[in-house]
Amino acid sequence: MLAPPKVPLINPTSLARFVDALPIPSVAHAESQRTHPAYPGRKLSYHRMEMRECKISLHRDIPGTRLWGYNGQFPGPTIEARRGEPLLVEWINALPSKHFLPIDHSLHGAEHDKPEVRAITHVHGARVSAKNDGFPEDWYTPGHSTLYHYPNGQDAATLWYHDHAMGITRLNIYAGLFGAYIVRDDEEQALNLPSGDCDIPLMLCDRLVAQDGQLYYPVSDDPAAPWVMQCNGNLVLCNGKVFPYFDVEPRRYRFRLINTANTRFFDLSLSHDQPLQQIASDQGLLPVPLQRARIELYPAERADVVIDFSAFAGKAVQLRHQAEGILEFRVRDHGRRDSSTLPAALRGVPRIDPQSAVQNRILTLNETDDANGNAMTMLLDGKRWSDPVTEKPRQNSIETWSFVNLTGDAHPIHLHLVRFQILDRRPFDLFAWNAQRKLLFTGPAQPPEPQELGWKDTVRADPGMVTRIAMRFEGEPGRYVWHCHLLEHEDNEMMRPFDLLPAHS
Ligand SMILES: [Cu+2]
Structure with missing residues (x-):
């Protein structure tokens, strides 16, 4: 049961459509060049990112909203990185000492003896050492900071940074603590895709917003355990605005779609039956562009798309979530030539041979019920965060992980440190599993969808499916995490540590 909000929520149909310009997050500028012991003899760009409370207008007709933003911005500034050029970020916690969203002190890591306001930043999709990855228990309180270094030794991709503090990640991200982190490289640049002011990060999320303009985060009817297992908003936000418009020219644009929502998946399409050309997924370019009528994005997933507005001068095109327009593109010709291209081939993605795996792990996604039979806690392989570490891959080895989903819902599963490939999904007999922990397949393995081949x-x-992935565990030994990216699940035990062991020991 959910408790009702104290202030009524905004009725989205009452809001004027497309009256605010789409915000383009500022690009984080390097404050100085500094040395760092991890990179002897080099000067690295040093960025300061200060988490602080701010008041932001989500829409012309909504009163200013209290949020927490990196450098006081929502979304935070975009960090621009180049492959092979490490950079430094000092993540500073300058937040107030009281949280403005409902903490559940019965959750592991958020007990009464923990400070209310804690933060730790993780760059989603970055290959970084454990000490710089934002381990959930490495949080720190207001007045403190941490200096992280990012090697950027990875392919061009749309990454994003966000809070990852133990037991309150869902609240800290909901409060506004996220932004884009873009890695570029020479190979991608040589493709001559739309660039500069025609290359735009587009972060999509939703929030429950009350009529006084303030965020509402739902709570259960138990004040001692207010956690809820999902949070879907009444309003969809594009780069922090509700129903914005964006003036474009009749040419190609690249949009880097990032689902930064707590729970919601987006089902995106364009009006006028205009297709989207998908060129990249989470970790960079696809082998070839894919023409797509619809793109589904689960929390934390990304899709880079090229949209060609050249046939729409003087017209408007809408980006839709399901049947509803959430962003309007207004196409006006300013006489600028489009010299960008959309090549037929983008970047090779050599397939990992699952036969080369040294470990094939079977890992369940479970949910436990309370006394009344209500689903309560979601677990990974039946284990809690504090149980001993069981996943200990060896550095540079290849493994396959099979996620046996015993729950009634889809869960977006994220591994830190590594990039992986989807091998297949295969239906299995849930009753046979429950009776004898036996994996009986009930149909053929389904290959990944074309957009999942990156x-x-x-x-x-x-x-009802076993989802199988393969990866090589490249990176520095240490303790990382894997988890469900539905933030409510992640905060309530659907997260586990894993240890990357050294290659030789
Ligand atoms: Cu989940």
């Missing part, structure tokens, strides 16, 4: 870091594990 490198991924988050995979949709469907109910």
Whole structure:
């Protein structure tokens, strides 16, 4: 049961459509060049990112909303990185000492003896050492900061940074703590895709917004355990605005779609039966562009798309979530030539041979019920966060992980540190599993969808299916995490540590 909000929520149909310009997050500028012991003899760009409370207008007709933003912005500034050029970020916690969203102190890691306001930033999809990855228990309180270094030794991709503090990640991200982190490289640049002001990060999320303009985060009817297992908003936000418009020219644009929502998946399409050309997924370019009528994005997934507005001068095109327009593109000709291209081939993605795996792990996604039979806690392989570490891949080895989804819902599963490939999804007999823990398949393995043939870091594990991925564990030994990216699940035990062991020991 959910408790009702104290202030009534905004009725989305009452809001004027497309009256605010789409915000383009500022690009984070380097404050100085500094040395760092991890990169002897080099000067690295040093960025300061200060988390602080701010008041932001989500829409012309909504009163200012209290949020928490990196550098006081929502979404935070975009971090621009180049492959092979490490950079430094000092993540500063300058938040107030009281949280403005309902903490559940019965959750592991958020007990009464923990400070209310804690933060730790993780760059989703970055290959970084454990010490710089934002381990959920490495949180720190207001007045403190941490200096992280990012090697950027990975392919061009649309990554994003966000809070990852133990037990309150869902609240900190909901409060506004996220932004885009873009890695570029020479190979991608040589393709001459739309660039500069025609290359735009587009972060999609939803929020429950009350009529006084303030965020509402739902709570259960138990004040001692207010956690809820999902949070779907009444309003969809594009780069932090509700129903914005964006003036474009009749040419190609690249949009980097990022689902930054707590729970909601987006089902995106364009009006006028205009297709989207998908060129990249989570970890960078697909082998070839894919013409797509619809794109589904689960929380934390990304899709880079090229939209060609050249046939729409003087017209408007809408980006839709399901049947509803959430962003309007207004196409006006300013006489600028489009010299960008959309090549037929983008980047090779050599397939990982599952036969080369040294470990094939079977991992269940479970939910436990309370006394009344209500689904309460979701677990990974039946284990809690504090149980001993069981996944210990060896550095540079290849493994396959099979997610056996025993729940009734799809869960987007994310592994830190590594990029992976989706091998297949295969239906299985749930009753046979429950009776004898036996994996009996009930149908053929289904190959990944075409847009899943690129490198991924988050995979949709469907109910009733075994979803199998393969990856090489490249990176520095240490303790990382894997988890469901439905933030409510992640905060309530659907997250586990894994240890990357050294190659030789
Ligand atoms: Cu989940």
